Amino acid sequence: MRQDALHRTDPTGDPAADSAILQLILTVLNDFDRHDITYFYWKSSNRVYRGLTGDGDLDLLVAKRDQHRAQAILLERGLKLFPAVAYRDHPSVLSYLGHDEPSGRIVHLHLHVRLVAGASLLKNYHLPWEEVLAKRAIAHPELPIRILEPVDEALLLIVRGCLELRRSDPVVLRNWQAMTRKFALDRADLAGRIPRAALRRRAAELLGGDLADMVADALYCQPSLEHQRHLRRRIRTHFAPHRTYNELEAGLRSLTRATHLAAGYLNKRFLWAPRPWSRRAPGGGHVVAVIGVDGSGKSTIVATLRQWLGEEMDVIPIYFGTGAGRPSLVLWPLKLMVPLITPLFKTKPRGSSHGKISDRPPSRMYSALMAIWATATAIEKRSKLSAAHRGARRGLVVVTDRYPQNEIAGFNEGPLMPRLVGIPLWLRQFEAKAYSLAERLPPDIVIKLVVPPEVCARREPDMDPAVITQRIAAIPRLAFSGARVVSIDAQQPLADVIRAVKKEVWRIL
Structure with a gap:
């Protein structure tokens, strides 16, 4: 269940929108009334308004004879069925999610076919009162919904x-x-x-x-x-005759689900392993890659997507860069050594992006050190590529900051060794093989954040202006093996950028 709205940090949040009933929910409820769908909100009437405004889940019990027509309406209005993982699933409860574009919020509608109650991890009791409660359900005196x-x-x-x-x-x-x-x-x-x-x-x-x-x-x-x-x-x-499982089996299942819940919590907070723990994307997961030059806003967009989607479905972030993001155990020791080695070189050779850059080609010492770095980076990217697509095949939404490519060497997450000197052929081939995996495993959608050079220079003052211009010019050439590519003007207001990204990402889910 989503957290309280007071703790939200979405940059697109609008105080006026927070108190408005979402248009998507209004449309669905109007369709239910127009098609004579027997339904009612069966939780506390004190919290029905939170469900209508998107601050909480909306639990509707639908007559069994109307369940298929109700689902058809939800699908027609753009809501999508997101199944729970096996150990949290209940056959009588369906979770539909929808994107309310005006507010940017995700609508979470629980469609109940039977009235079930019990522990949060195991709704073990069926309350056979659906018909009698539906007959006595009333229209809310102020809101456009039927309640108990x-x-x-x-x-x-x-x-x-x-x-x-x-x-x-x-x-x-x-x-x-x-x-x-x-x-x-x-x-x-x-x-x-x-x-x-x-x-x-x-x-x-x-x-x-x-x-x-x-x-x-x-x-x-x-x-x-x-x-x-x-x-x-x-x-x-x-209600014992209406239990799904007897006391012993219910206890064992509850224990198993509690163990899975704890493992999922640890995974979501710390491990980020490619394994589903709550709710999967319909038809399998997706890999969403956010790319752009430094200073284009990639980290902000990735964090926003993770928060927005992560409230309702399983999302893992993957950082493919070598900067301030979370490194793997392979690259982590080398990153600790960077502050110790960097003072040894007063200038960086041609092809570098940050710091004081000279016109000289890289020396053999610099090339040898960079070859070690490039090898570790290639190993990390290959491992993260495999993890990203394993997660997507298991139903996760994987949001990546950057994405490896072998279309342009030397930058934009491409191979590093081609610009170095004295590197043996076998090591170059090892690196190239790792990056060729990205061509075989393209993302499902690529969000290209486009900014002019002056904006990038203002956001990244330590970056060489010539490199900025070169990389911005190269971004449109990246095709990512025919993946769906969407270019978004990232110099427009942040709320507009986020709104455009959400719309494109929701379209593929």
């Missing part, structure tokens, strides 16, 4: 609290205070809006008379839901 009738919302709140507030669930335990506070606020709000007798009658209809008084007392009396152990046991016993 308040008495049904209160009953469902009590049942969900009994099934979901369990400290044995690692996700719930981690967010225990926030979750218990959320249930307490919803409970207090509903207790002030509905009469006790109405809740008791509804509980008697759906749960039986023996539970009706206990459910009614749970809404109006103390203690809080998480401390009403007797009621929680009774609710679990009542």
Whole structure:
């Protein structure tokens, strides 16, 4: 689930847009009404507005007979089905994501065919109330959406609290205070809006008379839901025939999913291994390469894409450069030695990009040191190329800062050894073989950030102006083996650049 909007750092954020219902959601809901799709929002009415504005997920329960027509509408409106990884999937819950272009936000719509509840990692209980709740669903008094009738919302709140507030669930335990506070606020709000007798009658209809008084007392009396152990046991016993797995298998599956969750968290934060951990791209993943001269804004765009997509799907970044990005273990020791070796050379030979550059060709000492660097770089690029495309084949979206190429030697992530002297042929061939892999494994889309020389010189004052001009002229010649290439004017306002990039990336997903 996406994080709270207060913690967003998207440069395109607009305070006015934050409070507006997204046009894409409005269009979908209007289509549902126009085609007589039976649906309703079945979570707390206090948070339905967050779902409509894109600050939270929108959970809609659709009548089973209408599920295929509802999915057809979502696909027609540009939403796409993003399947969860196997250990987090539930056959009754479908995750659709869509790009609301005016706001730049990703809409996350959960399409529920059955009403399921339980632990966050394993929704093990089916609540067979879909039809009776749908018949009593009402139109929201102010918003363009159908919601639960308040008495049904209160009953469902009590049942969900009994099934979901369990400290044995690692996700719930981690967010225990926030979750218990959320249930307490919803409970207090509903207790002030509905009469006790109405809740008791509804509980008697759906749960039986023996539970009706206990459910009614749970809404109006103390203690809080998480401390009403007797009621929680009774609710679990009542719904035991509707479990997907028995207690033993459910426990083992929950443990397995918790282990996968921890491994996925570590991977997302630190390892960046090409393995899916949450939600995959439909039809397989994609490699998105962002290229441009230094100072064109590559790092900003890559960070923005990672944050934007990473809230809802599995995304890994890969840095193919040798600068300030994250190096591999192969290149890391050499980068530590660079500050020690650089003072040995007062000037850099012809072909270098930064620092004081002379007209002399590289010396044999410089060539020997650069050959070591070029060899390590070639090994790193070959390893990262393989990892990027393995990840894409597994359903990940891989966003790369730069991309190797063998069309232009000497710069723009091309082979380095052709401009050096005294390098044996076998070593040159070794490097060339690594870069030829990029030709065989092109990215799915290349975003070329185009800036004029003066803008680049202003952003990168240490870069040689002649090299800037040369590299800017070379960027259009890079074809990347027929990959889809999109050139974007990167000197326009950043919000416009990001909006254009998002539109192109979403198109290929």
